[in-house]
Amino acid sequence: MQIETLRDVLLWTKEFHQHLSQCLSHCVDKNTDERARMILAYLSDHEESLTKVVNGFETTGNEHALNTWCYEYVNKQPVVQHAHCDAPFSELDSEQIIEIIVNQHQQVIELYRFLASRADIPSAREMLTSLRLLEEHELMRMVQSTNRFEDM
Template sequence: MYVSTFQDVVEWTRTLHEHMAHCLKHCSTQQDEERAKWLLTYLADHEAALEKVVAGFEKQADPKALNTWLYDYISYQPIKPHQSCNAPYAEMSFDEICQEIFDLHNQIIDFYRYLEGRTEIPETRELIGELLKLEHHEAMRLAHQTNRTRDL
């Protein structure tokens, strides 16, 4: 997906979470390890919920922010949704799945931080700031939940 406006950033994020939800759900049906299977199902549901929340940003965000062009974007290489499912989640261990998902969310957070540092319009800074808070909070929640599962 070519990203040229903040609307595209929101759509890219929504699409990425949707893609991950489908990928993780599909891999959960092929996973043999019970704990990893549970994790993949949980992560698929979590990504599907995130996709819906991000879709809400598209509906509620200031149109001025959404239609703002990204001029400095070219120098940053964001995650490509098609690459995010190249990992064979069905063959990975619980810890390997966690590492992959945390890395993915950290890349999204880094992308938002990059954009936040380059926005000059208050509406776009607020939009990216809200998306950054959402991704950061959800990454922390995932870490907490997966750590609890490790303890079982």
């Protein structure tokens, strides 16, 4: 996907969460570990929710912020590529699943942090900061919730 504006970043983020949700969901029935299956199902639902939240930013966001060009920044700080889902989570245990999810979300958080630090328009900086805070909060919530599965 060619990313040129912040609207494109939001579209990419939405696709990232949607793809991850589908991939996690695809792997639920293929994993033999009961705890891992529960975590995969939970994370899939959570990623689907994040897709909807990011979509809300796109539909209600400030047009000036959404139309802000960012392609030169994205070229310097490449985004996480959507990997083709060949059931990569089907053979992993719950700890390995969480590690991958955390890593991928941290890359998205770093992208938002990077873009916000270089945004010249206050509305763009505010939107990117809000998105970064949302991603950080949701990542923390996912990790805390999946840790509860370990207590079962």
